[in-house]
Amino acid sequence: MNSIMVLVEHRQGAVRDVTFEMMSAARALGSECGSKVEAVLLGHGSDDALSQLREQAENIVFVSHPNLKDFNYEAYQPALVKLCTERKPALLMVAHSGFGTDLGPSLAVALGWPLVSDVTGFRPVTGGFVMSRGMYSGKLCADWRAPAPAVAMVRQSSFRSGPAEFKAETELWDPGQFPEPRTRFIRLEELPTTGVDIAKADVIVGIGRGVREEKNIAPIREFAESIGAVLAGSRPVIDAGWLPKEVQVGSSGKTVKPKVYIALGISGAFQHIAGMKGADTIIAVNKDPNAPIFSVAHFGIVDDLHKVVPLLASRLREARS
Amino acid sequence: MEIAVCVKRVPDTSEAEVRVDATGRDIVSDKLAFTINEADNYALEEALLLKEKLGANVTLVTVGPKAAEEVLRMGLAKGAAAAVRIDDAGLSGTDSLAFARVLAGFFRNRSCDLILTGCIASDDGCSQVGPALAELLGWPHAAYVVRLEPSEGKLEVRRELEGGLLEVKEVKLPCVLSIQTGGCSPRYASIMGIKRAASRPIEQASPVVHVAGLSQLVRLYVPETTSAAQMLGGTTDEKAARLAELLRERGIQ
Numbered sequence: 204m205n206s207i208m209v210l211v212e213h214r215q216g217a218v219r220d221v222t223f224e225m226m227s228a229a230r231a232l233g234s235e236c237g238s239k240v241e242a243v244l245l246g247h248g249s250d251d252a253l254s255q256l257r258e259q260a261e262n263i264v265f266v267s268h269p270n271l272k273d274f275n276y277e278a279y280q281p282a283l284v285k286l287c288t289e290r291k292p293a294l295l296m297v298a299h300s301g302f303g304t305d306l307g308p309s310l311a312v313a314l315g316w317p318l319v320s321d322v323t324g325f326r327p328v329t330g331g332f333v334m335s336r337g338m339y340s341g342k343l344c345a346d347w348r349a350p351a352p353a354v355a356m357v358r359q360s361s362f363r364s365g366p367a368e369f370k371a372e373t374e375l376w377d378p379g380q381f382p383e384p385r386t387r388f389i390r391l392e393e394l395p396t397t398g399v400d401i402a403k404a405d406v407i408v409g410i411g412r413g414v415r416e417e418k419n420i421a422p423i424r425e426f427a428e429s430i431g432a433v434l435a436g437s438r439p440v441i442d443a444g445w446l447p448k449e450v451q452v453g454s455s456g457k458t459v460k461p462k463v464y465i466a467l468g469i470s471g472a473f474q475h476i477a478g479m480k481g482a483d484t485i486i487a488v489n490k491d492p493n494a495p496i497f498s499v500a501h502f503g504i505v506d507d508l509h510k511v512v513p514l515l516a517s518r519l520r521e522a523r524s
Numbered sequence: 525m526e527i528a529v530c531v532k533r534v535p536d537t538s539e540a541e542v543r544v545d546a547t548g549r550d551i552v553s554d555k556l557a558f559t560i561n562e563a564d565n566y567a568l569e570e571a572l573l574l575k576e577k578l579g580a581n582v583t584l585v586t587v588g589p590k591a592a593e594e595v596l597r598m599g600l601a602k603g604a605a606a607a608v609r610i611d612d613a614g615l616s617g618t619d620s621l622a623f624a625r626v627l628a629g630f631f632r633n634r635s636c637d638l639i640l641t642g643c644i645a646s647d648d649g650c651s652q653v654g655p656a657l658a659e660l661l662g663w664p665h666a667a668y669v670v671r672l673e674p675s676e677g678k679l680e681v682r683r684e685l686e687g688g689l690l691e692v693k694e695v696k697l698p699c700v701l702s703i704q705t706g707g708c709s710p711r712y713a714s715i716m717g718i719k720r721a722a723s724r725p726i727e728q729a730s731p732v733v734h735v736a737g738l739s740q741l742v743r744l745y746v747p748e749t750t751s752a753a754q755m756l757g758g759t760t761d762e763k764a765a766r767l768a769e770l771l772r773e774r775g776i777q
Contacts, residue, residue, distance in 0.1 A: 214685070275693075276655075277664065299651075301685035304643075305667040308652040309659035311621065317738035318621060320650040333742065338649055339535075339551065342542040344747040347619075349739040356651075359686070385664040385699075389692040392682065406776055412538055430776050439538075442706035454686050463774055470538060484774060486767065487753070491539055493746075502770060503753040504763045514764035515771075522768065523777055 204327070204351065205293040206239040207232060209260065210283070211252060212298045213244075214274070215391065218252045221298040223364030225357050226259040228325060229296060230367060236327035238293055242371070243286065245279055245378075247272040253373055263371045264290075266378050273388045276306040282378035284313050292352060294325075294332060299356035301455075307356045317349040323361040341473055341495045359454060360477045396449050399433050406432035407461045409452055409479065412439040413468015413489060413508055420445055423467065423508075426516045432465070437475045453478035467508040471496030488512075525580035527571045528634070530627060530641040530653065531564040531599060533592040537646070544744045549617070551744070560595045563642025567703040569710040570672060571640050572603050578674060581605050583636075587612050587626055593726050601713035601721035608727040619737035620652035627653065628660035629732040636698060638679075643668045643702040654702030665700040666693060670707035682707075 207229045212219045226242065233240045242260040244252055247269050256263055264286065270278040283306075287295060297303040297310075299321045311318035324335035331350035336358070338345045349355075401407060408427040414420055420434075427434045436446040438453060452459055453475040464482035469475060471487070471494055479485070480499045487500035488508045497503045504511060535556040543552045560568075571582045584599040584607040586592045596607035610630055615622065631639065641654040651667070658665030670690070671682040683691040684704050695701070713721070756766045771777070 214689075274691075301668055301683060301689075301691070304651045305655065305665075305683065308621070308624070308654070308656040308667075309665065311652075312624070312656050312659040317619070318652060318656075319739055320620075320652060336649070337747070338744065339537045339542045339647055340649075342537060342746075343544065343551070344745050345741055346743040346745075347739050348742045353739070385696040386666065387694040389680070389694060391685070392690040392692055394688040394690070430771065432776075438705070444709060448688070448706075451688075455684055456688055458687070463771070463776060484770075486770065491541070493541060495747075497753045497755075498751045500751070500753040502767070503751075503755045504767065505755065506760050506763055510760050511764050511767070514761055515767055518765055518768035519771065519777055522772060 204236045204238045205291050206241050208241045208243050208287070208290070208292040208295045210295065210297045211242055211244040211256065212300060212302055213246060213249065213252055214302070216251070218255050219298070219300070220364065221300060221357070221359045223259065224360065224362040225296045225298065226367070227364050228357060228362040232294075232325045232327065236293075241292070243283070245271040245282055257371050258369050259367050260371050261369050263373045264376050265373050266376050268378055270381050271378070274302045275384070275386065275388050276309060277384050277386050278381055279306055280310050280313060281381060283310055285379060286376065287314055287352070294351060295354045296357050297354065299358050303356050307354055311354045314354070316352050316354050318354045318356070319347045319349050320356045321358050322355045323358050325355070337473065340470065342493060358473065394448055398447065398449060401433055401435045401450050401452065402457050402459055404433040404459070405462045406430060407435050407452070407459055407463070407482075408432045408465045408467065409435045409437060409469055410440055410467050411437040411469030411475070414440065417443070417445045419509060423512055426512050429516060430519065435459070437469045438472070466496050466500065467512065469496050470494045471499065525574070525578055525638065526583070526636045527574060527580045527638045527640065528583045528585055528631070528636050529564070529568050529571045529599070529604070530639065531568060531584055531586050531595055532561045532642070532645050533558050533586065533588050533595045534561045534645060534647045544746070549741050549744055558591070560598060561642050561645050563644050563703060563705050565642075565710045566705050566708060567640040567642050568599055568602065568604070569708045570703055572711070573708060574674065575603065583608065585610065585627065585630065587615070587623055596726055597721045597724070598713055600724050601717035602711055603717070606727065607724070608729055610729045610731060615731065617737065617740065618735065619739045620648065620650040621656050622735045622737040624653045624656035624660060625733055625735045626731045627657050630729060631657070631661060633732070638697060639700045641700065641702045643704045651702070654700050658700035661700070663699050664695050665702070666695050667702045668704045669701045670704045672701065
């Protein structure tokens with residue numbers, strides 16, 4: 204089969220972890236279907252990135268142009284359309300990330316190729332691939348069949364990156380002319396941290412959709428404070444404005460590695476799990492026995508958090524006195 | 525300014541048990557509650573905010589069955605001027621890019637300055653329709669937008685990236701934006717609004733292009749649980765007592 208290409212994702216000069224995860228997935232798939240693994244780096248003067256990638260792929264296609272310095276789908280897309288049309292890879296992997304999801308769909312349309320989102324597994328089949336992915340908030344898995352050539356947006360943190368022993372040559376490739384842009388990158392903005400930095404906490408109580416109402420948060424906050432924990436939340440709680448953005452745990456918020464993480468009413472969307480799975484001990488309380496959070500928890504309780512928390516607080520209070 | 529908002533009716537599976545039906549490619553949905561897709565609700569709110577700011581006209585568009593009209597009526601009740609349903613009969617088994625093609629077929633015959641969609645549908649989780657629709661129309665786009673500021677002929681948007689970073693960029697009109705949750709607070713419809721919306725007409729349309737998907741869903745299944753979690757059993761009180769013990773063993777009191 205033709206090659207498997209991986210689009211290198213980099214931000215502010217650093218190659219992002221998901222790139223190495225995709226490389227690892229591409230190598231495993233490539234050895235199954237006899238395909239060469241190629242890294243595609245779009246950037247401008249990205250020397251450090253090239254040295255990091257040398258052992259990861261059989262070939263590196265380096266497209267250097269001032270327009271490609273910062274991610275911008277409008278500059279990336281024509282370069283990739285031209286490259287993929289010339290080289291005819293069997294599969295192009297891009298990250299299912301803030302950058303990748305801005306690029307993948309329009310790129311697939313421009314190429315006329317099928318696109319599978321948020322992929323967590325690859326299998327070669329006659330004429331193409333079967334890709335697995337989560338659906339219905341991670342409660343079900345789906346196998347999607349896409350004929351080659353195809354584009355896949357690969358879920359972050361779902362493949363383990365690893366060492367490889369290639370000695371890739373860097374091939375400079377000319378993107379040609381860019382069309383007149385209709386979008387313009389201005390800058391990256393960091394969210395200001397004004398209060399607690401949850402990334403530094405030893406004990407975190409995380410709350411999710413299961414808290415149901417804002418008024419239910421006060422007793423949980425009181426419990427968290429009584430055990431010296433900081434209160435954090437998953438996306439629905441932050442979106443509702445019940446807790447500030449700076450205490451959001453997950454891929455679009457903060458990544459935390461506390462000694463103990465107590466997840467209350469958090470179902471465990473993969474974006475949340477990506478932000479807390481490194482905790483030493485994870486304890487989850489959820490009414491739904493099938494909640495994905497139990498797949499990463501060390502201890503689990505299937506029950507109503509609003510009943511468990513007061514009982515837990517009083518047990519601990521008794522033990523203290 | 526003409527603004528269209530693409531909305532989808534989805535099953536609320538956040539706290540429900542989800543089962544696969546006999547075809548193996550769909551879910552058993554008769555016991556599930558249906559609602560507007562969460563990110564689409566934020567897209568609608570952004571459109572209504574623009575309407576209040578600039579005097580825009582907001583049209584809702586859905587691709588779905590008759591039952592999806594409840595989502596359109598809720599949007600009309602909140603202040604949208606018109607609503608269109610494109611019937612989805614014959615579109616089952618297609619992929620998100622096929623839905624984008626159906627929408628593009630519809631929008632080619634309409635004049636519109638801005639199309640908003642949700643950044644992700646909670647059922648399929650694909651995040652494809654907005655940017656794919658833009659490409660099919662030959663328009664620019666921005667995905668995962670949490671804030672937008674209109675100015676002459678363009679918008680300044682903030683896109684959500686990983687790790688709490690925002691990408692600030694400018695996008696010329698006409699364009700398609702896919703809206704992420706959390707950037708605004710979706711309003712509730714008033715009782716009066718709901719009453720008025722009940723009798724409002726909903727334009728019926730059929731797909732002007734019929735498209736098969738390029739990828740196919742072959743199998744839906746319950747993921748194998750690799751859970752090593754030790755589940756604490758007993759009464760709620762016993763569970764709480766065991767949990768208190770676990771915390772004390774870890775120096776938390």
